Amino acid sequence: METNNFDNRPTDYAIILGGGKGLRMGYDVPKQFLPVGGIPILMRTIRRFREYSDSLKIILVLPASWHGHWQRLCEEYGFCEDYEIADGGETRFHSIRNGLSLVPDDAVGVVAVHDGVRPFPSVEVIARCFETARNEGTAVPVTEVIETLRHVDENGASVTVPRGEYRSVQTPQAFDIQLHKRAYRQDYSEGFTDDASVVESLGRSITLVAGNRENIKITTPFDMCVAEALAAERKPQRTPHGDR
Numbered sequence: 524m525e526t527n528n529f530d531n532r533p534t535d536y537a538i539i540l541g542g543g544k545g546l547r548m549g550y551d552v553p554k555q556f557l558p559v560g561g562i563p564i565l566m567r568t569i570r571r572f573r574e575y576s577d578s579l580k581i582i583l584v585l586p587a588s589w590h591g592h593w594q595r596l597c598e599e600y601g602f603c604e605d606y607e608i609a610d611g612g613e614t615r616f617h618s619i620r621n622g623l624s625l626v627p628d629d630a631v632g633v634v635a636v637h638d639g640v641r642p643f644p645s646v647e648v649i650a651r652c653f654e655t656a657r658n659e660g661t662a663v664p665v666t667e668v669i670e671t672l673r674h675v676d677e678n679g680a681s682v683t684v685p686r687g688e689y690r691s692v693q694t695p696q697a698f699d700i701q702l703h704k705r706a707y708r709q710d711y712s713e714g715f716t717d718d719a720s721v722v723e724s725l726g727r728s729i730t731l732v733a734g735n736r737e738n739i740k741i742t743t744p745f746d747m748c749v750a751e752a753l754a755a756e757r758k759p760q761r762t763p764h765g766d767r
Contacts, residue, residue, distance in 0.1 A: 532631070533631050533632035533633075533657075534580060534630060534631070534632045535576070535578075535579050535580065535632045535633045535634070535635075535653060536579070536580045536581075536582060536626050536630070536632065536633070536634040536635070536700070537572045537579055537580070537581050537582070537634070537635045537636075537637060537695065538582045538584060538609075538619060538622035538623065538634060538635070538636045538637070539565075539568055539569060539572070539581060539582070539583050539584065539606075539637050539638075539639050540584050540611075540615065540618055540619070540622075540636065540637070540638055540639050541553075541555045541565050541583060541584060541585045541589075541593075541611075541639035542584060542585065542586055542611035542612075542615070542618050542639075552592075553586075553589065554640055554741060554742070555568075555639045555640050556589075556592065556593070556596060557747070559642065559741075559747065559750045559751055559754050560750075560751060560754030560755060562600065562754075563596055563600065564639070564640055564642050564741060564750070565583075565593075565639045565640075565642075566596075566597075566600060566602050566604075567642035567643075567754070568637065568638075568639050568640070568641065568642040569581060569583065569604050569606065570604065571642060571643070571644060571646070571649070572637070572649060573604055574646050575646050575649040575650060575653075580607075580626075581604070581605070581606035581607070582606065582607050582608075582609055582622045582625050582626070583606050583607070583608050583609070583639075584608075584609045584610070584611050584618045584619070584621060584622045585608060585609075585610070585611055586610070586611040587610045587611070590608065607625050609621045609622045609624065609625055614711065615715075615717075616707075616711050616715050616721065617711065619636055619707065619718065620707045622636075623703065623704055623707055626700060626704070628704065630700045630701075631700065631701075632657075632700050633653050633656045633657050633697050633698065633699060633700065634697070634698060634700045634703050635649070635652055635653060635656070635694075635695035635696065635697035635698075636694060636695060636696050636697075636718045637694045637695040637696075638694045638740055640740055640741040640742065641693070641694055641738055641739065641740050641741070642741070642750070642754075643735075643737040643738050643739065643750070643753050644664075644693070644694070644695060644734075644735065644738045645735040645737070645738070647735075648664050648693075648695075648732075648733070648734055648735050648738065649695060651664070651732045651733070652664055652695050652696070652697040652732060653697055655697070655730055655732050656697035656698055656699060656730075657699075659730040660698065660699045660702055660727070660730075661696075661697070661698050661699075661702070661719070661722060661727060661728070661729050661730045662696070662697040662698075662730050662731075662732050663692060663693075663696045663697075663718075663719045663729050663730070663731055663732070664692075664693045664694070664695070664696070664731075664732050664733065664734030664735075664738070665690035665691060665692055665693065665731050665732070665733070665734055666690065666691045666693065666733075666734045666735075666736055667686075667687075667690065667691075668686040668687075668689045668690065668691055669686075670686070671683060671686060672684050672686045672689060690731065691734075692717065692719070693734040693738050693740075694717075694718075694738075696717060696718040696719055698718065698722055702722060702725075702727065703718070703722065705725065706718075706721045706722045706724070706725055707721065709721070709724065709725075712724070737753055739753075
């Protein structure tokens with residue numbers, strides 16, 4: 524009799540980090556909970572990934588001390604998307620490791636990590652990251668640098684550098700699940716500033732894909748003004764990946 528091993532079917536995950544303290548905003552409440560266009564930033568971010576795929580497994584990483592506040596927000600806004608919650612850690616690295624612990628050790632597929640305060644990645648960029656990581660093992664969205672750059676040394680002397688040789692890095696950063704888990708079994712290093720740097724330390728090259736400029740990271744009051752403008756003009760998106 525023919526049998527199917529459904530346990531080995533690829534399953535994709537998105538780990539969304541909601542651990543920022545928002546100190547530069549000047550608020551008592553962390554920035555990920557602040558409303559943009561009448562909706563908390565973190566809810567917008569989760570919904571954007573749900574627009575990409577109804578079946579995507581979403582893991583939200585939050586500081587344990589803010590779980591209650593988040594639950595109250597969800598009740599207030601009627602937010603009932605499907606996701607799991609992991610506790611935030613001492614650093615970004617440890618928070619991601621906590622999120623990865625909810626991904627089965629034998630899982631097959633792609634896992635993406637995204638900043639919770641980036642609520643405007645395009646669905647096309649999310650899809651591009653997942654599909655590229657599925658084929659190449661890694662995918663990091665970037666945009667071209669449009670302003671002139673200068674390198675400043677420890678003495679304060681500076682020199683113009685060719686901006687065409689540099690890219691601005693965004694999230695989601697997507698990776699083969701087993702590769703990502705192996706990378707996060709390493710000990711923490713201060714040089715681990717994003718997932719790409721962690722995976723790169725294994726000797727793996729990183730595949731770059733085109734990001735979208737609207738995919739800003741909200742960290743300052745000025746960013747909030749930009750986000751309000753973006754929220755006013757954007758509508759929900761769907762792609763053929765929606766039933767993945």
